[in-house]
Amino acid sequence: MDVCDVDSLPVGVIRLDREDRVVAANAWFRRWAGEDVIGRPLRDTLVPVKDFLDGTGQYSVMMAAVRDPERAVLAVRAADGDGAVLTVMDASDRYVSGQRLRDSFALADRTRHRLQLIIDASIAFADATSEERLSEILAAAAAKAYGADESAVFLFDEHAHAHRVAGENPLDLEMSAAAITDAARQLHSVVTITSRAEADGFAPELGEAMQGAGVRALIAAPLEVEGMTLGVFACFFRHPRVFDAEAGPLAEALAGQAAQTLATVRLQRQLEHAATHDETTDLPNRRRLDEIARQVDHARAAVIFIDLDGFKDVNDQLGHDVGDEVLREVAARLRQHIRDVDVIARYGGDEFVVVCDADAEVATEIAARLREALSEEYSFLPAGLCVGASIGVAIADVNNGVLGIDRLIRDADQAMYLAKGRGGNQIAVAGLAVGAG
Structure with missing residues (x-):
C-alpha cells in the first residue's frame, strides 16, 4: 500500500497480512x-465489539481500543491478496x-428483576407464621438478589444476643458468638464491605474472620421497626464483589419488609x-x-387443686401489688416442684390447678x-403474715366413671375445701384426709 496516497485522508487505512x-x-x-502499531497483531490494538454491529452487521463493525476502553472505531474490512485492508473512522462518541x-x-433490567424479587419476597413474607419460616424466606431471597455464596439471618433474643435463625454463616468458626453479637448491635444501616481495611474498620x-473463612465481601442490613433492631441479615461472597448503587x-x-x-x-x-396465659x-x-x-390420658389423670391460705x-394489709408478687412467687415455686410432664395453671384468684399423669400415691407425693x-417463708412479707396452701387431690376412677378432667377438677376443689375446713395447710384426697404432712 502506498501510504502517501492515503496520509491525507480523515480516516484510518491499515494493511494486514495473512x-x-x-x-x-x-x-x-x-x-x-x-507509531508502534506497525508489525503488531491487530488484536493488540483493536478488538471487535459484537454488541455494536451496524444495521446489517456484514460490512462494518465497531472495534474498541485495547488500551483505552472509551475509544473505538467503526471499521470496514476488504480482502486484498493474501491479507486485507481495513478502513476505520473514529466512533468513540458513538x-x-x-x-x-x-x-x-x-x-x-436489574432494577426490574430486583423489584420483582421484592414483590415475590413480600408475598412470601405475608404467608410466614413463625420467625423461623420468615428468616428462611429472607435468607433465600437475599442470596438470590445478590448472587451470594452464603446468606444468614440473625435475630436478637430477650437479652439482645444475636442468634443465627436461618441460612449459613461462613464466619461461625472464625468469629466468637460475642463478637458476632457486638457487630450486629452496631449495625444501624446497610453496610457493604469489600476489603480487609473496611472490615477492620x-x-x-x-x-x-473474613480472611480466615475465605470471604472477600459482604453486605448486611438491620431489621428495624420504629427504631428497634430485631435482627440483621447478611450475604457473603467468596469472590471480589462490587456493589452498584441499587444494592443498598x-x-x-x-430488611424493611422482613x-x-x-x-x-x-x-x-x-x-x-396473652389469650391463653395469666398476665400476672x-x-x-x-x-x-x-x-x-x-x-391428657384421662384414665391415668390426677388433679391437684391449690388454694392459698393467708393470701386475703x-x-x-399490703395491697394488690404485694399480692401479685406473692402470686408470682407461688407460680415460680410450683414450676420448680412439678415434673416436666405435669401441667400447671392459674385457675382464678389465688387458686391453682396441676394436672398429672399419676396414680394416687404419686399425685399425693407431688401435692x-x-x-x-x-x-416456706416469703422474704418480702413482714413477720406475722404467712402464706400456706390447702390442697385437694382427685384421681381418675375407671370403676366409678370418674374420668373427665372437669369432673376431677370439681372433686379436687371439694377436697380442697375439706382441707381448708380442717384448718388449712393440709391435703385432702377425694374425701380421704391426708393431713398436714
Whole structure:
C-alpha cells in the first residue's frame, strides 16, 4: 500500500497480512493508535465489539481500543491478496454513548428483576407464621438478589444476643458468638464491605474472620421497626464483589419488609400467648388448661387443686401489688416442684390447678412437695403474715366413671375445701384426709 496516497485522508487505512499483523498504516491511524502499531497483531490494538454491529452487521463493525476502553472505531474490512485492508473512522462518541445506553438498559433490567424479587419476597413474607419460616424466606431471597455464596439471618433474643435463625454463616468458626453479637448491635444501616481495611474498620474481629473463612465481601442490613433492631441479615461472597448503587436500597427494602412482618408475627404470638396465659404469673390460664386437658390420658389423670391460705390478709394489709408478687412467687415455686410432664395453671384468684399423669400415691407425693414449698417463708412479707396452701387431690376412677378432667377438677376443689375446713395447710384426697404432712 502506498501510504502517501492515503496520509491525507480523515480516516484510518491499515494493511494486514495473512496473520492479521499490521504491515502498514496511514498517518491518521498512526496518530490515533500510536507509531508502534506497525508489525503488531491487530488484536493488540483493536478488538471487535459484537454488541455494536451496524444495521446489517456484514460490512462494518465497531472495534474498541485495547488500551483505552472509551475509544473505538467503526471499521470496514476488504480482502486484498493474501491479507486485507481495513478502513476505520473514529466512533468513540458513538461507542461511549452506546456503552452508557447499554449500561442503562442493564441497570433497568436489574432494577426490574430486583423489584420483582421484592414483590415475590413480600408475598412470601405475608404467608410466614413463625420467625423461623420468615428468616428462611429472607435468607433465600437475599442470596438470590445478590448472587451470594452464603446468606444468614440473625435475630436478637430477650437479652439482645444475636442468634443465627436461618441460612449459613461462613464466619461461625472464625468469629466468637460475642463478637458476632457486638457487630450486629452496631449495625444501624446497610453496610457493604469489600476489603480487609473496611472490615477492620467496622468490627475488630471481622477482617481476620473474613480472611480466615475465605470471604472477600459482604453486605448486611438491620431489621428495624420504629427504631428497634430485631435482627440483621447478611450475604457473603467468596469472590471480589462490587456493589452498584441499587444494592443498598434493595437491602433496605428487603430488611424493611422482613422487619415489619417479623414484628407482626411477634405481636400475633404475644396476643395468642396473652389469650391463653395469666398476665400476672404467666402460667396457662383456665382456657389453656381446658385445651391441655383434652390431650391428657384421662384414665391415668390426677388433679391437684391449690388454694392459698393467708393470701386475703396480704392483699388487705399490703395491697394488690404485694399480692401479685406473692402470686408470682407461688407460680415460680410450683414450676420448680412439678415434673416436666405435669401441667400447671392459674385457675382464678389465688387458686391453682396441676394436672398429672399419676396414680394416687404419686399425685399425693407431688401435692405434699407443693404444700411444703408454698409454706416456706416469703422474704418480702413482714413477720406475722404467712402464706400456706390447702390442697385437694382427685384421681381418675375407671370403676366409678370418674374420668373427665372437669369432673376431677370439681372433686379436687371439694377436697380442697375439706382441707381448708380442717384448718388449712393440709391435703385432702377425694374425701380421704391426708393431713398436714
